[in-house]
Amino acid sequence: MILRSCDMHTHTEFSFDGRCTVDELCASAAEKGVSVLAITEHFDIDSRGGGDYYFRHEAQRKEAMRLAAEKYAGRLTLLCGVEIGQPHICPEITREFLSERDFDVVLGSVHDVRPEIDVYSTRYPDLRACDNMFEQYFSELCEVARCSFVDVVTHYDYPMRVMEHVFRERGCSLRRYREHMLPMLKAVADSGVALEINTSGMRRWQRTHAGEEWILEDYKRAGGERVTVGSDTHKADGVGVGFHEVCAMLRGCGFDRLTVYRRRKPEYIFI
Numbered sequence: 001m002i003l004r005s006c007d008m009h010t011h012t013e014f015s016f017d018g019r020c021t022v023d024e025l026c027a028s029a030a031e032k033g034v035s036v037l038a039i040t041e042h043f044d045i046d047s048r049g050g051g052d053y054y055f056r057h058e059a060q061r062k063e064a065m066r067l068a069a070e071k072y073a074g075r076l077t078l079l080c081g082v083e084i085g086q087p088h089i090c091p092e093i094t095r096e097f098l099s100e101r102d103f104d105v106v107l108g109s110v111h112d113v114r115p116e117i118d119v120y121s122t123r124y125p126d127l128r129a130c131d132n133m134f135e136q137y138f139s140e141l142c143e144v145a146r147c148s149f150v151d152v153v154t155h156y157d158y159p160m161r162v163m164e165h166v167f168r169e170r171g172c173s174l175r176r177y178r179e180h181m182l183p184m185l186k187a188v189a190d191s192g193v194a195l196e197i198n199t200s201g202m203r204r205w206q207r208t209h210a211g212e213e214w215i216l217e218d219y220k221r222a223g224g225e226r227v228t229v230g231s232d233t234h235k236a237d238g239v240g241v242g243f244h245e246v247c248a249m250l251r252g253c254g255f256d257r258l259t260v261y262r263r264r265k266p267e268y269i270f271i
């Protein structure tokens, strides 16, 4: 596969928090030279009915994806994915959901930690509160990595998005959590799933992507080989952001390829 750029994690209006149409996202991707684009709408499993939005828009989504695949054929490899929130909490529901659908890629995410604590709306008064969240977060990501129906473990830096008030002075490095990240990186490597380097921090307060050098090196030492890059954009203009910066970092850490998934099978792209 000839690669100019790829983005394995994006959203449109068919996610409850998406702000663009499928066509707008594809047009922006094509214009920016993103040659592989996975659209991965949210399907969050929780008792508050997080999957309802997905179901309500599923038929429309299917049609929009079909039209876009036709319109952008030859310019864009369009992949249909899904971002499952908390797959480790309800593996049976997830398995059933996936068994009835053909996705190219399944992202496994944690947006809520047990017991249904929304990472985004929790208050973090001090560093200790952040530490507690991150420790639990990495532990739950280990469980996601061990879900056999997940292809990619996403945004390990997710809680940092809402911790600016604690980390701005300290910097957004996850280094203080190294001992808690190691088991997670090992679980991802051992399961053979891919580790996502999320670049959304570049357009947030962190102003950088999540691919810290020491994380990539620890992952490699743990036997990790598969890496995806995802902007996690919810708007058309954010597609593909950070791809080249992550590739440079990966090459520097001894990775020579990226992973994309098509029909749930990994394909490698040399960088």
Ligand SMILES: [Zn+2]
Residues within 6 Å of the ligand: 083, 109, 111, 154, 155
């Ligand atoms: Zn997410």
Ligand SMILES: [Zn+2]
Residues within 6 Å of the ligand: 009, 010, 011, 083, 232
């Ligand atoms: Zn997302």
